[in-house]
Amino acid sequence: MAGDSRFPDVDTDGSENSEEMEIVVNVGGVRQVFYGDNLNQYPETRLAELVNCLSGGYDSIFSLCDDYDPGKREFYFDRDPDAFKCIIDVYYFGEIHMKKGICPICFKNEMEFWKVDLKFLDDCCKAHLSEKKEELEEIARRVQLILDDLGIDASESRWKRCQKCIWKFLEKPESSYPARVIAVLSFLFILISSVVMCVGTIPDLQVIDAEGNRMEHPTLESIETACIGWFTMEYVLRLISSPNKLHFAFSFMNIVDVLAILPFYISLTLTHLGAKLMELSNVQQAVQALRIMRIARIFKLARHSSGLQTLTYALKRSFKELGLLLMYLAVGIFVFSALGYTMEQSHPETLFKSIPQSFWWAIITMTTVGYGDIYPKTTLGKLNAAISFLCGVIAIALPIHPIINNFVRYYNKQRVLETAAKHELELMELNSAEGKAAGSRSELEDPSREGKEGPFYSSRIKVSHSDTFIHLLSEEKHYRTRLQSCK
Structure with a gap:
């Protein structure tokens, strides 16, 4: 490179002090003039390295920038000029603020390119960056869950594949039409059970037992037994098919499911066996206390209602x-x-x-x-x-207005994340189709590739042309995705 006629020789005599040296940086058409004394405050940054790279020849120069004009001593970079204007504040003020409208993830990538530590970013901007990171992780989690549902690993045992099918059938109503039917049935059983619990307390619908005490009508008890049977079967199947049984057992909604089921069985046990161990009146009082716990089953509706889940989250944030x-x-x-x-x-x-x-x-x-x-x-x-x-x-x-704002903000955020996850899947399908087409064209052009399986398709499906990273979807660092909220 040093002998290239396009570039004059670089002055390497070191006659000019790096502290007094003046360099010109052109980032995306925006020119900035810097002095060595300012840049050398942070010698680890890319701009400070530019001051000392001239003595290393063109190899050293072009390892730091995209182009260089020796006559003007001007370095060219094909980077975002708006982000660069914010980043250079560190040399003058010792801290960095993001401008409104800049994607935080892209800004973080720009800071990494210019080798400026994130500790110089102001706290308010760090909070915004953390929020965007959480959004990316949530999108990656949703996409990964969908990919796991779509993918079938032939190496897994039949029991493992059966577990996955049962789990999708009971936990993911959107996966198939029968799964939606099961979700609707579960919702109806919850409503029927709650209505029966309320109707059973009406005196006109109660019957008198042999001891003269009022009790629920046998028909209502039969309906209650059928509902509890459905809840029990549903919980057991979900527990058996759960990929992480410990996490499943201690999940809040699953604890609610247990609290909705246990009172029935405990009451049944006390009714048939408790009379032998204690007085009948004490058994009846214990049964009545346990029956009150049946109101917990109404919280099972939150499993099938995104509105209730959003309300719960908004209250937690408020x-x-x-x-x-x-x-x-x-x-x-x-x-x-x-x-x-x-x-x-x-x-x-x-x-x-x-x-x-x-x-x-x-x-x-x-x-x-x-x-x-x-x-x-x-x-x-x-x-x-x-x-x-x-x-x-x-x-x-x-305080009502902030609570409503939290609810609306979370609800809108969930819709954006859902749209971004779907967009990512569509982009992956598009890249997959392009990879297949390109692979077939290369096979037609190169007959020697016939019958061979090249790596082009597998690498193509992992890349989407965009400006933000989701590392969770692939172990390779070059995987890129397009996040709608960053546009």
Whole structure:
């Protein structure tokens, strides 16, 4: 390269001090002038290496940049100029801020190219980068799950393949039409069981046993038994087919499933065997207490409802706002109940007997329920009540907006991630089709390849032309994907 007539010889006498040297960097058409004293503050970065690369010849220069003009001493880079303008702030301010609209993952890749450590990125930008990383990991997880469902490993045993089929059948309603039918049936059984539990408490539908006690109608008990049988069979099959049984057993929704099933069997055991060990009245009380636990089965609906799952996540993310709401209400309840008790003591027929009793009045007043069982009778007491429910409305309204925003943000994010995962699969299918077409063309052009299986197809399906990385989908570092949220 040193003898190439296109480039004059590089000055290697070292006569110019690197601290005073001036270099010109052209990034995507944007020219910037730098001085060695600024760049050498961070000698590990690529720009600082440019200052000292001239003495190493063209091999050293072109290992750092895409092109070089010796006459102007100008280095050319085919990189993002907007990201570069942000990155060079580290040489002047000691920290970096991302501009709005730049993809955080692409910006991270740019920082790695310019060899600038991520520790110089401001905390607010790091949080944005972490959020995008989580999105990429979630997309990779979803795509991998879909690929696992589509792929069939012939080397696996028949039992393993049967386990996968049962797991898809019960856990993934979108995998096939029969799986959707099973999901609908499970949903209906949950509704029927909940309705039977409620209807069974109506006195007109209950029957009298030999001891004169009321009990559920036998028909309702038969329906309840059928529903519990379905829940038990479903849980056992899911447990047997689960790829990770320990994680399955301690999952929140599966614990809910167990709590919905166990009361039936424990009640059945106590009814038939408990009478021999304890008094009949104690057995009946224990059975009644266990029957109350049947309300847990209503939470099984969350398994089939993405809306309930989103609501649960939004509430989890809104603990701070909910804590503020409870704190506001607690302070208001204490203050207004104490004022109400003090102001109502002058009335001979006061309903405020004590401050703890006044807590109930303050709660139903600040939440605008107002049962009317306790109410003020004096003028000052009524004024105190008016102020208390006005403050209650304000206290409840303040945190509602952030909670709604958390719900909408999470719901929209899930839709974006789902769309991005589908887009990634479509892109992989497209690349796979292109790989097959290119492979067939090469076989036609090269007869010697007939009957041989080249590596082109396997490598082609792993590459998609885009600007962000998902390392989780492949062990190879060159795998690229197109993330819709980064556009």
